[in-house]
Amino acid sequence: MELNYSEDSNKPPFRKFMITYNPKFSIGDNLENIKAALTGLPIDAAIIENSLNYEFSDTIIGINHQKIDIGLAIANMMNIPVVNLQKIKEVGLEKAVAQKEEYLKWHLDYYGEYAGKRNYGQEAMLTIGNGYFGLRGAYVESHADKDNYPGLYVAGVYNQLTTKINDRDVVNEDLVNLPNAQYISFGVDHQLPFTIKKADIQDIYRSLDLKTGALTTTLHIQLSTGHIIQVRATKAANMNEWHRYAIKYELKPINFSGSLQIYSGIDGNVINGNVERYQDFDQHHIDVIGMSAHDNQVSMTGQTKNSHVQFVINSKLDSQSVETKKLIDTTTEEGKVEQTLSINVEPGKSYEFEKNVTIFTSKDEDTHLEVQAQKELDASSFDDTLSDSQKFWTNVWQHSDIIIDNDLTSQKLTRVNIFHMLVTSAALASGKLDASVGARGLHGEAYRGHIFWDVTFDLPFYAIHYPAIAKQCLLYRYNRLGEARKYAESEDKQGSMYPWQSGMYGDEQSQFVHLNPVSGEWDPDNSRLQRHVSISVAYDIINYVHITGDQEFMDQYGLEMLLSISKFWVSMTDYDKSADRYDIHHVMGPDEFHEEYPNSNDHGLTNNAYTNIMVSWLFDKVNTLVSKENQDVLKKASDKAGFSSDLLDKMNDIDHKLRLDINDEGIIGQFSGYFNLSKLNFDSYRKKYGDISRIDRLLKGEGKSPDAYQVAKQADTLMAYYELPFDEVQEVINRLGYKLPANFFTTNLRFYLDRTTHGSTLSRIVYSVLDQIDGNMDQSWQLFSTALFSDYYDIQGGTTAEGIHLGVMGATLQIETKCYGGVRFDSNEVTINPHLPSIWNKISFKETYQGINYNFVIGHHRIDVTADADNHISVAKKGYSLNKNKMTTITYK
Secondary structure, eight states: OEEEEOSBTTBSSOEEEEOOOOTTSOHHHHHHHHHHHTTTOOOOOEEESSOOOOSSOSOEEEETTEEEEHHHHHHHHHSOOEEEHHHHHHHOHHHHHHHHHHHHHHEEEEESOOOHHHHHHHHHHTOEEOSSEEEOOOOTTOOSSSSOOOOEEETTOEEEEEEEETTEEEEEEEEOOOOBOOOEEEEETTOOOOOOOGGGEEEEEEEEETTTTEEEEEEEEEOTTSOEEEEEEEEEEOSSSTTEEEEEEEEEESSOOEEEEEEEEEEOOOOOOSOGGGTTSOOOOEEEEEEEEETTEEEEEEEETTTOOEEEEEEEEEESSSOHHHHEEEEEETTEEEEEEEEEEOTTOOEEEEEEEEEEETTTOOSOHHHHHHHHHHTOOHHHHHHHHHHHHHHHHHHSOEEEETOHHHHHHHHHHHHHHHHTTGGGGGSOOOOOOOTTTTSOOGGGGOBOTTHHHHHHHHHHHOHHHHHHHHHHHHTTHHHHHHHHHHTTOOSOOOOSSBOSSSSOOOOSEEEOTTTOOEEEOOGGGOTHHHHHHHHHHHHHHHHHOOHHHIIIIIHHHHHHHHHHHHHHEEEETTTTEEEEOSBOOTTOSOOBOTTOSSOBBSOOHHHHHHHHHHHHHHHHHHHHSOHHHHHHHHHHHTOOHHHHHHHHHHHHHBOOOBOTTOOBOSSTTGGGSBOOOHHHHHHHHSOOTTHHHHHHHTTOOGGGBSOBSSOOTTHHHHHSOHHHHHHHHHHTTOOOOTTHHHHHHHHHHTTBOOOSHHHHHHHHHHHHHTTOHHHHHHHHHHHHHTTTTTTTSSSGGGOOOHHHHHHHHHIIIIIISOEEOSSSSEEEOOOOOTTOSEEEEEEEETTEEEEEEEESSEEEEEESSOEEEEETTEEEEEOTTOOEEEEOO
């Protein structure tokens, strides 16, 4: 690479850089050398002079007998667009750069064929869906194997199976992988259908268009027989008629004429095989009951083995090129139905087919599933599905986009996160699905598709932009309030205790044993003791109603849930008369590395600081709500919850007397006795293992226990400062009778950061916010950026393969608008206190708060804000009046 650089508008003197490719290094290392050589230069774009000629990308080059999309690689690495010299000659430099930059902001692209978990991860990132179903971004020609996993998941469809492990019957409830109906492939001269095989593939390019929701995969194929063919598959989920998806399949023979076969089918021989560490468990969740075919259509019916959720999946194969109905042959074998269409082809001519698929289950339709599925299939077409998808996403980007000026990579990944937030949830807005959003979306099988506290990190985005989705997530919890009461009763507690892992019914789905991939042993799992999930449910209710102003929800559902949860936490406390303090025993905090005290026969910990702070906060909030609530509404909710006025008095006493463990330096102990634990030599373990993010597994593999050490998987003690305004947390601590030194927050933050390994993707999210609060923007930005990249680069070494991390995706959006943009809804008045990263020129977004729609444009010293109602806001603690639909410009320092 030769670079000529001038500081003065391309005028002499020039500086010349020569960067040579070193074949001893990997392509990645050579790219890093380029980045290092150009550090400090104000480069706005790069130009490729000698790229190869491809229609799907104009920045692919050949290096050392390999091909690489150098433009995509440099754009990711250096945050600049890379343009082709020929394009510059056609439209000019400025326009070429602008066009490429615009493209990169709206597309998630992958070039080349990858294997194993890396390809699994790309499939997860390329998942399309509509909140009713998620369809992994696998090649349509693939079946499940070690490199490909074409999963299909429908929200709320779970099944339980029992497997004997270590002489114990272990019950697992899984989000079910349903039959693979996206399968379509081709064959030449009646040979076997084409499969994804490296030896046959010259090039692969996959591109997810965030503007339309369409995923396009282009393959250049040269078979061992010498036949060369170009194949393009475009998939789209219907975002309006959410039982449908469609595939356009285009074939272009390059060097041959003759007979070509199109194979299309539905494969019911699927299992839940996406997660390697689950392979010892029974994963056969479905029974195929019936298969049928007529003309160009096939149908498969079945049900889940134990939950007995019935399903009907139909598909039809159409073509504008040939008459499909008369030429199709159908074959069936156990659990699989396939149709074959034979046509004659000519070289250089394109042949286009479309496959439409409909999915129905008895979870959303009680009767006549086959009739509904057939009616839906008759009405479906690729054009309609793509049109509905495009209309939906156009509306999303008009109302929910976050526009970041001068950061190409953050812009793209922000939109990717918004995309997957809605892939996971959009259909929930209908109110017709009894489901919520799982921690790994509808994108894979990790955590078995369960609902965790991760919803807390997603709910603000939904409440601000799509309150109907947020409401449904809360109704999912309300509909399982009875199970939460049973769970509390089973542990000799009162009120409602929500499970750490929830699935179809709302009973506890956490396991008693967990496979440690380091040791290969089955370790005890006490994660169900994370009772703070019930606090998260309460927090989500209060936060949702505050953001939306949905008092009707509070009156009909929310208040009963809050009273039931409060009753549970009252029953969790024990009074120590000698100290006049209350203790909460047998819990775990968000940290998760600590399950019990060393050498203890008892499970759980005492006085987890986060839990106790949030319980005190909750009791104070509920007391305030009750004092303002309509008496008839209050009585009705209290009767349902079995809540008496005496409990309010008890709550008031508890929220002043819960115990915290605070040392002489003002460090808040993560739990009682935390300071007695041993300190770990982190440097020694980093030298030994490199990645120590899961230090718990490493320690157990050495025969040690993380319970004995001051280590943390993620933020715990200071988690309340992420969820609540700083002053509210201080009010709680003061109300509990504790006084902290002036610099306590910095001291606590440094103390716990030094002990945290970021074994959860949520860890960096929380600490990014805490660092910003502490005024350390450099570290805040570093943590945020890593979190933003976490699924794109699969920083945990294979976990994205098992599904995206939805909590992180939702939380990054909140950091951008609430933390960096500084727009907060803590009080009835919108407050703005920006802390923009230095790389960003400005950030623009729309948000709805208590029924008023706001449009914010926030720069480093200027804010433009418009509201559709007269209102007041506060900027840097100074008040301003807004006039309806009139932009107000505010300058600040």
